[in-house]
Amino acid sequence: MADLPPDLAFGSFDENGPWTIDHDELIWLDAVPALRAHAHTRLPSLVSAPRWPPLRRAFTVVRVLVIALAKWWFTGRRRGRSESYADLSRRLRLAAERLGPTYIKLGQIISSGEGIFPPELVAEFAKCRDQVPPETFRAVCSVIEADLGRPLTEVFAHVESRPIAAASIAQVHPARLRDGTDVVVKVQRPAVAELVHLDLAVMAWLAPKLVGRIPVAALANPPALVEVFAHTITEELEFRIEGANMLDVAGVFAELDQRQFVVPRPHPELVTERVLVMERLTGFRFDDLDSYDVHGVDTHEIVRTGMVGFMEGALIHGVFHGDLHGGNLYVRPDGRTALLDFGITGRMSQPKRLAFVRLLIAGTMNDVTGQLAALRDLGALPEDTDIEAVARDLGLYDDVIDPTTMEPDELVHELQTVVKALLAYGARMPKELMLFVKNLVFLDGAIARLAPDLDLFAEIAYVAGYFASTHGERLAREVGMDPTVYEYDEDGIRAAFGVDTGVETMTYRQLQERRQIIRSRLRARA
Ligand SMILES: Nc1ncnc2c1ncn2[C@@H]1O[C@H](COP(=O)(O)OP(=O)(O)O)[C@@H](O)[C@H]1O
Numbered sequence: 001m002a003d004l005p006p007d008l009a010f011g012s013f014d015e016n017g018p019w020t021i022d023h024d025e026l027i028w029l030d031a032v033p034a035l036r037a038h039a040h041t042r043l044p045s046l047v048s049a050p051r052w053p054p055l056r057r058a059f060t061v062v063r064v065l066v067i068a069l070a071k072w073w074f075t076g077r078r079r080g081r082s083e084s085y086a087d088l089s090r091r092l093r094l095a096a097e098r099l100g101p102t103y104i105k106l107g108q109i110i111s112s113g114e115g116i117f118p119p120e121l122v123a124e125f126a127k128c129r130d131q132v133p134p135e136t137f138r139a140v141c142s143v144i145e146a147d148l149g150r151p152l153t154e155v156f157a158h159v160e161s162r163p164i165a166a167a168s169i170a171q172v173h174p175a176r177l178r179d180g181t182d183v184v185v186k187v188q189r190p191a192v193a194e195l196v197h198l199d200l201a202v203m204a205w206l207a208p209k210l211v212g213r214i215p216v217a218a219l220a221n222p223p224a225l226v227e228v229f230a231h232t233i234t235e236e237l238e239f240r241i242e243g244a245n246m247l248d249v250a251g252v253f254a255e256l257d258q259r260q261f262v263v264p265r266p267h268p269e270l271v272t273e274r275v276l277v278m279e280r281l282t283g284f285r286f287d288d289l290d291s292y293d294v295h296g297v298d299t300h301e302i303v304r305t306g307m308v309g310f311m312e313g314a315l316i317h318g319v320f321h322g323d324l325h326g327g328n329l330y331v332r333p334d335g336r337t338a339l340l341d342f343g344i345t346g347r348m349s350q351p352k353r354l355a356f357v358r359l360l361i362a363g364t365m366n367d368v369t370g371q372l373a374a375l376r377d378l379g380a381l382p383e384d385t386d387i388e389a390v391a392r393d394l395g396l397y398d399d400v401i402d403p404t405t406m407e408p409d410e411l412v413h414e415l416q417t418v419v420k421a422l423l424a425y426g427a428r429m430p431k432e433l434m435l436f437v438k439n440l441v442f443l444d445g446a447i448a449r450l451a452p453d454l455d456l457f458a459e460i461a462y463v464a465g466y467f468a469s470t471h472g473e474r475l476a477r478e479v480g481m482d483p484t485v486y487e488y489d490e491d492g493i494r495a496a497f498g499v500d501t502g503v504e505t506m507t508y509r510q511l512q513e514r515r516q517i518i519r520s521r522l523r524a525r526a
């Protein structure tokens with residue numbers, strides 16, 4: 001084998017990189033711990049609810065949305081159902097682009113939710129992944145020059161004026177360094193920080209009011225949502241933190257010997273707050289089914305690697321790519337996945353990671369009490385919750401009743417009872433799981449797109465088996481469990497999907513049909 005670059009030993013990088021990583025040579029890395037600490041210190045002031053929201057911004061948001069809706073109401077709505085949806089979706093996407101990064105990010109989440117959100121909306125918001133209108137090249141150059149403190153020509157032989165892509169907070173241009181090295185330059189949009197801080201203030205003002213007025217909103221935990229958003233966006237706006245995240249995620253993959261993912265190398269010197277020079281990676285879009293055929297890449301393998309890769313980092317090291325969506329990855333013709341955009345990197349503290357491990361072990365063992373206790377330790381339930389009582393109240397020890405066999409009235413009643421009980425216990429979405437759930441929305445959509453006939457039961461069994469054989473001893477030791485006791489129990493998984501023991505397989509298509517039945521019954525009652 002030809003000489004491999006030495007940095008592959010500690011990073012899941014490409015074999016043919018433009019340079020190799022040597023931690024001692026990264027001149028921007030030393031500043032990162034202080035930058036992280038600073039981002040953390042600023043958090044309380046960013047998320048404390050102001051007495052008044054920034055009125056001008058709040059007004060702009062309402063105005064742009066109302067105009068979009070009004071235009072649709074008077075024109076598109078009158079056409080056929082699908083055309084009307086498409087028109088509304090387009091107007092909402094344009095509104096999101098006008099309103100800037102916060103709303104574009106929301107659009108990216110919606111675009112991930114194939115099978116969850118209406119198809120017209122998903123298709124339209126796909127443009128928010130990487131085809132947002134870019135800033136002018138002049139604006140881009142001035143950010144680069146200001147941050148590097150040098151004229152462009154002192155660093156680059158050439159910077160392409162047309163970006164490869166433009167997304168919520170940045171756009172990426174191909175470029176060539178003076179020494180001939182081909183790179184890409186990620187440049188932060190000039191006004192983004194200001195806009196984001198205004199939106200944060202609006203959200204911080206709104207979140208507690210939402211909980212006060214609409215009690216069920218408490219389940220989604222809006223204040224924690226605002227906190228997660230504030231934290232991730234503050235880190236995301238500092239590209240030196242992103243550079244460090246790239247190395248961390250690449251390092252976790254290398255340690256796990258998970259070489260199916262490739263991370264771009266950040267440049268040893270050219271990384272500043274708003275400019276990130278890095279290795280260019282290429283490939284095709286994950287939802288481009290033709291390209292899989294052309295290159296002979298197995299969609300099923302991509303889904304499987306995606307599932308394992310994204311769980312493994314979180315469960316074993318507590319570090320994972322926190323912003324999976326179609327714009328932040330390419331599938332390579334060699335079947336590996338190029339991961340991009342490490343602005344949001346999920347990190348779990350040791351106690352939370354272990355609670356998460358216990359949740360999944362208990363889930364695959366059909367241990368209801370264990371799952372609830374783990375959820376409590378993750379912060380979903382107050383610390384003094386009587387777990388046994390909750391399990392009894394929610395009927396978790398009883399046989400599963402398949403919701404698709406219920407009459408609409410029964411279904412609604414059941415749902416109301418559960419929601420009421422959860423609210424009474426003070427249940428809410430744990431902060432630590434929010435990024436994870438966001439990634440799950442993407443994985444769900446990816447399966448819908450790439451492998452609708454995949455048997456989900458078999459797949460979950462495969463992933464559980466992989467973890468048991470690869471990391472079982474270690475995980476069991478960490479949570480103080482006897483590894484020989486572990487036994488995968490299919491009934492727990494079936495229960496999670498709301499079906500009983502008789503059901504052998506569950507493809508994504510079947511799951512989708514079930515969701516459809518439940519939705520239409522709920523609508524029938526509404
Ligand atoms: N190293 C890279 N090589 C090639 N294309 C890239 C690279 N990094 C990012 N891109 C492209 O640029 C787009 C925007 O970059 P990204 O880091 O996702 O910015 P944002 O934080 O605004 O989402 C990505 O969606 C991707 O299409």
Ligand SMILES: [Mg+2]
Pocket residue numbers: 129167168327328341
């Ligand atoms: Mg991105």
